[in-house]
Amino acid sequence: MAENLNLFTSTQAVIQEALQKLGYDESMYELLKEPLRMLEVRIPVKMDDGSVKVFTGYRAQHNDAVGPTKGGVRFHPQVSEEEVKALSMWMTLKAGIVDLPYGGGKGGVICDPRQMSMGEVERLSRGYVRATSQIVGPTKDIPAPDVFTNSQIMAWMMDEYSRMDEFNSPGFITGKPIVLGGSQGRDRATAQGVTIVIEEAAKRKNIDIKGARVVIQGFGNAGSFLAKFMSDLGAKVIAISDAYGALHDPEGLDIDYLLDRRDSFGTVTTLFENTITNQELLELDCDILVPAAIENQITADNAHNIQAKIVVEAANGPTTTEATKILYDRGILLVPDVLASAGGVTVSYFEWVQNNQGYYWSEEEVNEKLLKKMVEAFDNVYNVAETRNIDMRLAAYMVGVRKTAEASRFRGWV
Ligand SMILES: NC(=O)C1=CN([C@@H]2O[C@H](COP(=O)(O)OP(=O)(O)OC[C@H]3O[C@@H](n4cnc5c(N)ncnc54)[C@H](O)[C@@H]3O)[C@@H](O)[C@H]2O)C=CC1
Ligand SMILES: O=C(O)CCC(=O)C(=O)O
Known part of the structure; x- marks a missing residue:
C-alpha cells in the first residue's frame, strides 16, 4: 500500500492515538481532528x-x-x-x-x-x-x-x-523588527530552541557535540542560525542545503562565509558548482541530521538509508509517520517538530507578553527563559516516551494535546 504523505490525515491519526492513550473518548477526537x-x-x-x-x-x-x-x-x-x-x-x-x-x-x-x-x-x-x-x-x-x-x-x-x-497594535503579530516592538532573540529563537534539544538528545545518546558531524537541510531562518550555533559549539557542520541543492565537505563547511553569501530566501548553493542533491544530503554519514526546510523529506523510501544517530526536526512535518516508525525500530532517536521547533513560538509568546506590558526584556532574560522552557519540555516528552515505550512523536502529541483537551472539557465543549 502506498505511504500516506497527506500531512493532515497523518496528523489526525497520531492525535487520535495520543487521545486514546490519554483515556479520552471519541468525542474529544471529533472536536480536535x-x-x-x-x-x-x-x-x-x-x-x-x-x-x-x-x-x-x-x-x-x-x-x-x-x-x-x-x-x-x-x-x-x-x-x-x-x-x-x-x-x-x-x-x-x-x-x-x-x-x-x-x-x-x-x-x-x-x-x-x-x-x-x-x-x-x-x-x-x-x-x-x-x-x-x-x-x-x-x-x-x-x-x-x-x-x-x-x-x-x-x-x-x-x-x-x-x-x-x-x-x-504591536501585539497583533510577532517576529517584528526590534524597533517596532519585536523581542530580542526572536530571529534566532527557533534555531536556539533546536540547539537546546540537540544538546539534550546528544546527552541521552552519549554524543559529544564538540566534533559531532552535523547535516542541516535548509539554510533559512531556522537552518542558518542553527548552523552557526552548532559550529560555535564546536560541532562540524559537514553539509547544508537550500531549495536548489546541497553543499558537502566532510572536513566541515565555513559557516560564517556561507552566512555572508546567502540571500534573504536562504539560497546559497547556486553560487557553487560541486553540489549534491537534497536527497543525497539526507543520507550522508553523520551524527546529527536536522531537516530544517520543508515537509515529507524522510519517508519510507529513504528512512532505511538515514545514517544519523539523532534526527532533530527543525522543520514542520519533515518525517512521515511510516518513516518515524522505521527510524524508531532502527534505534535512531527522532526529536519531533512539535517539540524541537517550539523555540520560535516560545519567544513569540515572550514578544507578545512584552508588547502587552510595554516593558522590554534583555536578550539574556529571553535566552534564560527559553532555555528553561525547552529543557523542561524535552525532559517531559522524553520521559513519557521512555516510560510508555513509545516513539518521541507519539509522546510529544500526548503531552501537547492534553492542555487543549482539558480546557475544552472544562469549557463544556465535550
Ligand atoms: N521561522 C520560524 O520561526 C519557524 C520555522 N519553522 C519551520 O522551519 C522550516 C524552515 O522555515 P524558515 O527557516 O523559517 O524558512 P526560510 O524561508 O527562512 O528558509 C527556508 C529554507 O528552506 C529551503 N527550501 C525551500 N524549499 C525547499 C525545497 N523544496 N527543498 C529543500 N529546501 C527548500 C530554502 O531554500 C531555505 O533555505 C519550515 O518547516 C518552518 O515551518 C518552525 C518553527 C518556527
Ligand atoms: O512564532 C510563532 O508564533 C509561530 C511559529 C510557527 O509558525 C511555527 O512554530 O511553526
Whole structure:
C-alpha cells in the first residue's frame, strides 16, 4: 500500500492515538481532528507591470479553548488548505508542549515571493491582513513568520492592522523588527530552541557535540542560525542545503562565509558548482541530521538509508509517520517538530507578553527563559516516551494535546 504523505490525515491519526492513550473518548477526537475555523481568501494584488493577480490565502484556527490561536504565515508555491490545517494542529501541540496560553493557528498564501518585487510582496502582505482581519487580532489570533516570510513582512502586516484598527497594535503579530516592538532573540529563537534539544538528545545518546558531524537541510531562518550555533559549539557542520541543492565537505563547511553569501530566501548553493542533491544530503554519514526546510523529506523510501544517530526536526512535518516508525525500530532517536521547533513560538509568546506590558526584556532574560522552557519540555516528552515505550512523536502529541483537551472539557465543549 502506498505511504500516506497527506500531512493532515497523518496528523489526525497520531492525535487520535495520543487521545486514546490519554483515556479520552471519541468525542474529544471529533472536536480536535479539524480546525474550528478555516478561512479561505482571495487577495487581488496590483503587480508592477500594471496587471492584477489574485492570490489564494488561508488562515486556520485549530482550537481556542486555552487562549488566542497563534502561528506563522507561510508564502510558498506549495501552500494548500490541508497543509495549513495540519500546521495549525501542530501549533496547538507546540503550545501545549512548552505550556503557552495559546491554541494553534496558521496561515499561508500560494505564491512565490522569490519571483516577486518588494513592492508586490508588500501589497500582498497588506492584502492578506485586510482579507483575514475579521478573525485575527492581538486577543484572537496572532500571526508570525514562517517559510519565506520575515520581520519586514511582519512590519507591513502590523502597520496594515494598526491602520485598520486606528490604534498602534504591536501585539497583533510577532517576529517584528526590534524597533517596532519585536523581542530580542526572536530571529534566532527557533534555531536556539533546536540547539537546546540537540544538546539534550546528544546527552541521552552519549554524543559529544564538540566534533559531532552535523547535516542541516535548509539554510533559512531556522537552518542558518542553527548552523552557526552548532559550529560555535564546536560541532562540524559537514553539509547544508537550500531549495536548489546541497553543499558537502566532510572536513566541515565555513559557516560564517556561507552566512555572508546567502540571500534573504536562504539560497546559497547556486553560487557553487560541486553540489549534491537534497536527497543525497539526507543520507550522508553523520551524527546529527536536522531537516530544517520543508515537509515529507524522510519517508519510507529513504528512512532505511538515514545514517544519523539523532534526527532533530527543525522543520514542520519533515518525517512521515511510516518513516518515524522505521527510524524508531532502527534505534535512531527522532526529536519531533512539535517539540524541537517550539523555540520560535516560545519567544513569540515572550514578544507578545512584552508588547502587552510595554516593558522590554534583555536578550539574556529571553535566552534564560527559553532555555528553561525547552529543557523542561524535552525532559517531559522524553520521559513519557521512555516510560510508555513509545516513539518521541507519539509522546510529544500526548503531552501537547492534553492542555487543549482539558480546557475544552472544562469549557463544556465535550
Ligand atoms: N521561522 C520560524 O520561526 C519557524 C520555522 N519553522 C519551520 O522551519 C522550516 C524552515 O522555515 P524558515 O527557516 O523559517 O524558512 P526560510 O524561508 O527562512 O528558509 C527556508 C529554507 O528552506 C529551503 N527550501 C525551500 N524549499 C525547499 C525545497 N523544496 N527543498 C529543500 N529546501 C527548500 C530554502 O531554500 C531555505 O533555505 C519550515 O518547516 C518552518 O515551518 C518552525 C518553527 C518556527
Ligand atoms: O512564532 C510563532 O508564533 C509561530 C511559529 C510557527 O509558525 C511555527 O512554530 O511553526
